[in-house]
Amino acid sequence: MKQVNGEKLLTSLGDGVKNLRGRLTPNAPMDRVTWFQAGGLAELMFQPHDAEDLATFLKMLPQEVPLTVVGVGSNLLVRDGGIPGVVVRLSAKGFGQLDLMGDNRIKAGAICPDKHLAAMAMDNGIGGFAFYYGIPGSIGGALRMNAGANGGETAERLVEVHAVDREGNEHVLSNEDMGYSYRHSSASKDLIFTHAVFEGYPEDRAKIRADMDAVRQHRETVQPVKEKTGGSTFKNPEGHSAWSLIDEAGGRGLMNGGAQMSSLHCNFMINIGHATGYDLEYLGEMVRQRVFDKSGIKLEWEIKRLGIFMPGREVRPFQGATTE
Ligand SMILES: Cc1cc2nc3c(=O)[nH]c(=O)nc-3n(C[C@H](O)[C@H](O)[C@H](O)COP(=O)(O)OP(=O)(O)OC[C@H]3O[C@@H](n4cnc5c(N)ncnc54)[C@H](O)[C@@H]3O)c2cc1C
Known part of the structure; x- marks a missing residue:
């Protein structure tokens, strides 16, 4: 079920958009942007031609329209209901x-x-x-x-x-x-x-050169760099490694739908098939609950979660959470 309506939003911006040099795409699939290859639609994506084009667009965008910026999506979990409003994605040519x-x-x-x-x-x-x-x-x-x-x-x-x-x-x-x-x-x-x-x-x-080679080799050995992932799922709590807390709590290899905590590096979440944003976020909250139950430590998400849930597919933060 589609929750965002990019065509309507685009029409509401009026004729001023004709002066823009960048690209406007209604209902842009975010699974093509995120490394997880999961998530819903950006209601309206704007790829500005350059900094001047971006400023022109922002000046015409009504204040009530939500605005989100993304990079190359290597740290993003997009929810299945999509991202309401405008998503700015900078173009390689201008930026x-x-x-x-x-x-x-x-x-x-x-x-x-x-x-x-x-x-x-x-x-x-x-x-x-x-x-x-x-x-x-x-x-x-x-x-x-x-x-x-x-x-x-x-x-x-x-x-x-x-x-x-x-x-x-x-x-x-x-x-x-x-x-x-x-x-x-x-x-x-x-x-x-x-x-x-x-x-x-x-x-x-x-x-x-030697330092860069060492960085690359180390990563290829300890991280699932060829998988659909978002990097470290949780921040390291003061004095602890998130991965070891997850490991001790039985999170290594844990699965939910198409999502799994990597067996290679258990603070990396991976999309092993057709994971939805719901599969990934729910798995993350399962892991936070397990770690809290085992160690009393509340893991904090490092991955940025964007957008809205599908109705009936909301993910509630685990019980120990005091915020969010
Ligand atoms: C295999 C793998 C390994 C990783 N290893 C590391 C690591 O070792 N260390 C590390 O720190 N991270 C790591 N990451 C996470 C990620 O690469 C970094 O957080 C990276 O800086 C995110 O950049 P991005 O362009 O992908 O941003 P996105 O994921 O697209 O966005 C991340 C955040 O940045 C904001 N943002 C993006 N562009 C802009 C902009 N132009 N202006 C304002 N806000 C902006 C977004 O709104 C969002 O809040 C890894 C990820 C993967 C997939």
Whole structure:
């Protein structure tokens, strides 16, 4: 059953949309965007041509229309009822650039893959970015999630972020303005990041190459990187590893419908066939309940869950949860 009505929303925006250079798609399937390959429809997807086009669109979008931005979907669980309102997905043409700025600085567009930034830094003998080689997301997702791995994280390398707000006004945020903590930024949820400036340090290229190879090899051994997954499902609680809590609670290999906690890395959830958003989220709450029952620890979702449930297929947070 379809819950969103993109054609109606598009019509309600009027003739102004004819001046846009980007692409508007009513009822866009989000299972084509997310790494899980699951989830409902985006009511109306907008892929802006460039930053100016994005600002023009935001200025014409009525305040009451919900707005969501996505990167390449490697950290997203979309519910089966779809995402109401507009989903902005940045285009590679307008937001995928990488520029060397001098002084070990690199400017990266928000849809640029983290891996490309790591590769450019290596080519130019700039250290500090090898950790990005193992993260399959985009720079926009990394800025929002404070993505990190192998001892490095976004907050360590970031100089400034350029963004637009819900009204289409431009902002420049310093590293401090991003309010970073572990896999979290307290920057306003209204902001769409368009590009950012990063700074590394001089380092031998062979050393960077070796670090990047080590990152890749490690991942291929311990993570189900070739599966339909969303990366780490839960954040590591202070002083604990989420995977070991899940393992001790009997979560390794646990299944619900087409969803399973990976046997290779049990904090990774995978779509083993035709998992729905419901299968995945319900499995996550089953795991949270088991871990709480076993250890008294409340796991917090790292994966971002977006959209609305199908009627009759709501997932209630596990009993120990005090929020959500
Ligand atoms: C196999 C695998 C391994 C992974 N390993 C790691 C890892 O080691 N470390 C790690 O940190 N993560 C890891 N992840 C998770 C994921 O890759 C990161 O969180 C990544 O930064 C998400 O980027 P994305 O472009 O996919 O964002 P999405 O998943 O599309 O979105 C994630 C969040 O970012 C927001 N967002 C995206 N773009 C923008 C923008 N332009 N402006 C504002 N907000 C934006 C979205 O609204 C959403 O809240 C892994 C995922 C997979 C599938």
